[in-house]
Amino acid sequence: MLAVCAVAVIYLMSVSHAAPLACEYLLRPLNELDHHHLEGRWAMIAGSLSELPLIEHLRLRDSATAKFSSTSETNIAFRRSMSLNNTCSYKSFNISLEGSTFTFDNGRVNTTFIQTSCDDCILLSFDVKSGTRRHFYLYSRRRQLEQREIEEFRAQVECVNMPPPVVMDPTKELCPEEKTAKDARKAEEKKTAESQLTQQ
Template sequence: MFLAVGAMALLCLMSVSHSAPLGCEHLLRPLHQLDPRPLEGRWALVAGSLSHLPYLDRFKQRDSAAVNFSSNTSDTNISYSRSIRLDNKCLYRSYNISLEGSSFTYDGTDNLTANFVHSSCQDCLLMRMDVESGKRQHLYLFSRRREVEQEEMEEFRAQVECLNMPPPVVMDAHKELCPGAQTEEKLEGQKD
């Protein structure tokens, strides 16, 4: 009799635990192994949060941003370039990064650790960065789309909250992204 009551109580607790909101450990779990091939291409910044308030204020000023990943024929070394539209100007920066599991490092930089975090969004990329041994944290949500569904944004807000960071800044999906860096170089040549 006690065994039956105990089993019934356990079943009830299990059903309650499955319907409970996801815990922070689950929300922030890193990807185990990243395949770089689906990573390739352009990703628009949808939202982001930074723990360092002066940087967050600067982050809020950008009109749009995107990243582009391209493989160098290696599964562990890839190129990463970012474009930021700020004050109607496009700023570009390129990096070489080394992938290891869900983590990556910028070549030549030892004060930044970064990893890719799980997201329920199928065409999203969630990047978590710790700068200067965790003194500053950044969490960025990228997608192949300019906007994500409300549930996907709520998940991102919960992930930001788990890190005790300020509420995310959501990019205006109607503001233009910068053209690819190659296109911009061509445009600059035409201006002369």
């Protein structure tokens, strides 16, 4: 009888410790961030937010992207796009990476890259206004992930005690890339050069 009780106690102890250990593993910040890997545009695959009204707003999105482009060793342009009701909106920020974290929007948003087993994904945890609100977004180079990759993200969301994630519809169009002032200048220079060639 004592042996049975001892086994039961050991089992309960192992179960009670399994979840926190698993969550500790699933929520590890990215140790080394490869700037070359980060460069370019990423499509949002799924996301969750700590506030339920915002979850409903997320469900209405057709698509969303994040784009990173280096301007120096540590300074990066961070651009986000969102498609809602066939209308695209854009926001751009200049950020400085500090390990696996960065801050933007005048210090209101602290962002951490979280490890994921998906090779062509990035997982971002946004803490807004000193942690009063949290956004948890999974992005990928692909528009659609394998089921096991989505399930891993679901487990990560559960670990941070947030509502089940909203999975984006991969058939919905992404916003066209926003033209920067530099892009517009290049286009204007090209147009001028072509115009001059036709006049010769």
